[in-house]
Amino acid sequence: MAKMIHSMIRVKDEARSLEFYDKAFGLKVADKLDFDDFALIYLANDETSFELELTVNKGEPKDYDLGDGYGHLAVSVEAAELEPLHHKLTELGHQPRSIVEFQPGGEVVAKFFFVADPDGYQIEVLARTGRFAKL
Known part of the structure; x- marks a missing residue:
């Protein structure tokens, strides 16, 4: 049976997002994979093994369009x-x-x-x- 392990969202400002998710929900950085063009930051807390993955595309000039989906x-x-x-x-x-x-x-x-x-x-x-x- 499949186990849900994370969901990913793209964020514009890494520091601003980390502060929000920490202060709002106690989510801390569990891991960070840093590449030249992007970073993947996995947030978690002791409540669950499910993680929130923040993707930061470095140098992205505009805000993301969340669309209607x-x-x-x-x-x-x-x-x-x-x-x-x-x-x-x-x-x-x-x-x-x-x-x-x-x-x-x-x-x-x-x-x-x-x-x-x-x-x-x-x-x-x-x-x-x-x-x-x-x-």
């Missing part, structure tokens, strides 16, 4: 951490969207908010409750 990344936090993290991201100037409780039929399936990283990638932050209690 990109969806989002998702992370989960303990339910009690959702609101404090939302507050922290707000204080850091990242303008997270409002916290939403998705409860079709009256049962809470998910409690979450979205925040954009410095390159505009959307990240869904889910409380470990409802469908996501064990993720």
Whole structure:
């Protein structure tokens, strides 16, 4: 059976992205492969073996066009951490969207908010409750 190990996004400013993912989600550099024209930076934390790969194309003159095919990344936090993290991201100037409780039929399936990283990638932050209690 296949095991998901990482997802990759292209970022413009390495330092800005590393700071965001560290402060927002505690993701640290697990490995970095540095080449002449690009670098691959793998971010991880102790919560999971899944990594986020940042690709930095050196000398890229313009921002990336995310197009209309990109969806989002998702992370989960303990339910009690959702609101404090939302507050922290707000204080850091990242303008997270409002916290939403998705409860079709009256049962809470998910409690979450979205925040954009410095390159505009959307990240869904889910409380470990409802469908996501064990993720």
